[in-house]
Amino acid sequence: TKHFVDMNSDSPTKIVKLIQLSEQFKAGFKVNVKRPVYAANLFFENSTRTHASFYMAEQRLGMTVLDLNMATSSTQKGESLEDTVKTLQALGTDIEVIRHSQNGWYEAMVADKSFTTSLVNGGDGSGQHPSQCLLDLMTIYEEFSYFKGLSIGIIGDLAHSRVAKSDAQLLHKLGANVYFSGPKEWYDESFTPYGQYVENIDELIEKLDVVMLLRVQLERLNTNSVKQFKALDYHTQFGLTKARLKKAKQQAIIMHPAPVNRGVEIDSDLVESPQSRIFKQMANGVFARMAILASLLDEKGLLQEDLNID
Numbered sequence: 001t002k003h004f005v006d007m008n009s010d011s012p013t014k015i016v017k018l019i020q021l022s023e024q025f026k027a028g029f030k031v032n033v034k035r036p037v038y039a040a041n042l043f044f045e046n047s048t049r050t051h052a053s054f055y056m057a058e059q060r061l062g063m064t065v066l067d068l069n070m071a072t073s074s075t076q077k078g079e080s081l082e083d084t085v086k087t088l089q090a091l092g093t094d095i096e097v098i099r100h101s102q103n104g105w106y107e108a109m110v111a112d113k114s115f116t117t118s119l120v121n122g123g124d125g126s127g128q129h130p131s132q133c134l135l136d137l138m139t140i141y142e143e144f145s146y147f148k149g150l151s152i153g154i155i156g157d158l159a160h161s162r163v164a165k166s167d168a169q170l171l172h173k174l175g176a177n178v179y180f181s182g183p184k185e186w187y188d189e190s191f192t193p194y195g196q197y198v199e200n201i202d203e204l205i206e207k208l209d210v211v212m213l214l215r216v217q218l219e220r221l222n223t224n225s226v227k228q229f230k231a232l233d234y235h236t237q238f239g240l241t242k243a244r245l246k247k248a249k250q251q252a253i254i255m256h257p258a259p260v261n262r263g264v265e266i267d268s269d270l271v272e273s274p275q276s277r278i279f280k281q282m283a284n285g286v287f288a289r290m291a292i293l294a295s296l297l298d299e300k301g302l303l304q305e306d307l308n309i310d
């Protein structure tokens with residue numbers, strides 16, 4: 001069974017094909033399923049963009065969607081994620097889109113060949129967020145048409161960010177120059193293979209083609225850290241202010257996976273500024289997720305068309 005749980009083992013050729021397929025869907029490309037296809041969405045952690053855009057993508061691909069409310073599911077009675085997925089598989093679902101707080105929730109199920117349903121990672125704790133990664137790559141590719149040599153700064157709450165991990169690994173693989181900035185205590189050595197840490201954002205910003213900001217994830221900080229966190233201080237030291245943006249290249253773009261803490265990571269006015277691609281990222285998310293789901297349907301032999309992704 002093919003799954004989409006991270007993009008780390010994907011070749012640059014496959015990644016570019018997925019970006020191109022996302023663009024084809026954006027241009028109106030349609031696929032036809034050979035039989036009714038059923039997708040289940042299981043969001044154990046909060047979500048607006050990922051959940052809604054997977055739902056849109058599933059609908060646009062002609063799937064029937066079981067959109068489960070995990071707060072009222074039998075997981076609340078102690079049923080495990082594995083048994084929940086086995087149950088949905090027994091009911092006849094073909095694809096499960098899952099967001100869960102546990103890093104690597106998918107690992108045992110991917111290794112277990114009795115799972116014939118396809119697992120899609122909608123974000124695992126502070127692990128990976130591969131569908132966000134694809135929509136981010138799509139947005140960067142639309143702007144520049146290449147990755148090699150682009151300077152991309154990922155700035156903010158790196159330690160808790162699954163987006164930072166997925167994006168840094170893939171951008172490095174595609175030949176971009178990746179830089180990290182933000183509070184030193186939120187940087188860890190696991191990022192070192194993928195790019196360079198520059199604490200002073202004012203030094204970094206001048207060289208960037210992409211200024212990618214991360215949300216400060218107060219829900220993942222311990223109580224003491226939340227008490228000590230000063231939004232204004234963070235904004236002054238690491239936030240994208242209007243004055244800082246003036247130091248960046250005129251063609252530099254601003255990205256943020258959202259939700260945005262306006263006035264913390266970024267000056268609120270800059271969210272809708274001409275250099276911002278934040279809402280474009282969200283729009284692209286539907287097409288990137290169509291590409292992910294269609295590539296799985298293709299692998300499962302459920303499409304009339306041959307997408308030729310692998």
Ligand code: CP
Pocket residue numbers: 046047048049050051123132257258259
């Ligand atoms: N970017 C992102 O994953 O947003 P949601 O948490 O709203 O899905």
